[in-house]
Amino acid sequence: MEKLLDLISEEMKRAFEEAGYDRELGRVTLSNRPDLCEFQCNGAMAGAKKYHKAPLMIAQDVAEKLTDSDVFGEVSAVAPGFLNLKITETFIKSYLNEMARSEKFGLTTPVNPKKIIIDYGGPNVAKPLHVGHLRSGVIGESIKRICRYAGHEVIGDIHLGDWGLQMGLIITELQKRQPDLIYFDDSYEGEYPAEAPFTISELEEIYPTASAKSKADEAYKADAMDATYKLQSGVRGYRALWQHIIDVSVADLKKNYENLNVTFDLWKGESDVHDIIPGMVEEMKKGGYAYESDGALVVDVKEETDTKEVPPCMILKSDGASLYNTTDLATILDRMEQYHPDKLIYLTDKRQELYFVQVFRCARKTGLVKEDTELLHIGFGTMNGKDGKPFKTRDGGVMRLENLIREINEEMIRKIRENAETKGYEVDGEAAAETAKIVGLAAIKYGDLSNQASKDYIFDMDRFTSFEGDTGPYILYTIVRIKSILNKYIEQGKKLTDLVIGEPVNDSEKSLMLELAKYNAMMETACEEVAPHKICAYIYDLANAFNHFYHETKILTEEDEQKKESWIALLTLTRDVLEVCIDLLGFSAPDRM
């Protein structure tokens, strides 16, 4: 279905053409003076030079051709040459009814859908998720959903950090603590136990302990490196122990991501490409791309047009060991071979920008990716505390993600209880907790996603839990209001199906309709620019338009059945659009709050 702006631009272009001007000048845009008009066209000013004519004269010529238009109800040419436009009630009504009937509200889906792999989350096993992981998960999940909704085939991969020295450290510390474990007996040839010899909380304590020890103690570090080597070279007991670490850790990660409503299609990690690294390195050498520099193996990636220094991309460290670059490149190779994607999207902290420039160039140069495969790194900003510095707990530590979520949820339960009390109804504990979880998640996600991803933003617990203004809970509250009306309507024995939206009867209703009609253009932009914050801005405007309409219109007590049905249809569409949008942002609305 064509976008509203395209349809009305077409009408305007026709008028420009009929008046003897270039039709391309007839591009219509949203009004930035809503007090004067709904839409505007600035083509007359752009054409002034070409036709050596005052812009206002051109605008008047064009306006004359639109006097009996079905699309524009009001057209006025004003100084210096703006065309101020209002569209007819009939036109907007038909547009919305078509939208309501169409799949995805008439969003145009691509002729050639792409296969996209999106790499986000990126946690390390055996380490708890902390607030730093929040953005990658929240933004990545939203982008995944947006691309999928837009019609592409999307695969989300968590890309676990499960292979490096950290694993050797954990194994070493376990050996010190429990040297008699069967895993350390080289002569053992039987089956290893199915149960892990540790719990997730032990694991989370072991890693930092081991890490601290290795920094202070050379011998300890040597042991850890040896353990890493044994693991990577496939010693049975070490592999079995490693598998336990992965299993225990992944189970915990799944639980945590589930609480965030974040899901991955693939749970692959660095370890999955271990076996293909030697072959890849060999190819790079053979192709003449990789050479030795200061003992390390590198590939030059600087280009003549660079204004800045782009250091070579390191493939192997001087001790021959692989590093982040190596596994990332091997992962690209693996993904190309297994999935043949048209596009790879990476979500990380924006500080890794230069790093990804190096890796992408290296991948292209060495032929790991096809010419027409797009590589995109989306760097997001830091989540800061109120002081503008990276978010910390009160005592200066790194805050665990589950603690952050718990704090928000507790505050939310308090608010729900308080609200129930002032309104005088009972709320049982379980229902309150369930609602709190839903609303809390919306607060966190909307708070994050409503900012441009690339910018740092301030996570202000007080503001996020205050629930006033431009927040997730405000959006949810609006949806709950609509649902409540629709439910009451159904309770009257009526049905929501087959209702038709009529012409708007007042300004607030027309505003709501115009807001709904912007949906397609907004969604297209949000997809193209991979910009979830545009969806946030849109649903905030839409919710505002609805609340304004709601305030002025008594819907259920309306006696004119036709009017009432039209409003119910309009509300249904509003609810559906809002719910689709919040789903793309990765949260949902409760039935009441």
Place this chain on the structure above:
RNA sequence: GUUCCCUUAGUUAAAUGGAUAUAACAGGAGCCUCCUAAGCCCCAGUUGUGGGUUCGAUUCCCGCAGGGAACACCA
């Protein structure tokens, strides 16, 4: 040191080169016998600085000041 990014109201954030820069919070005033007041409504307040391009600049270009980040054996 080199390079990149950022600077919008008291605060946090928006704005394909278009008219009077948009909201939220905080501040001040109003609206619940009426579909959820987590709402609605009114008031007050902003583009760091100096140039340039343009009919028109928060937006594009150059300089300055202030803030942040990156710059091969971490990820």
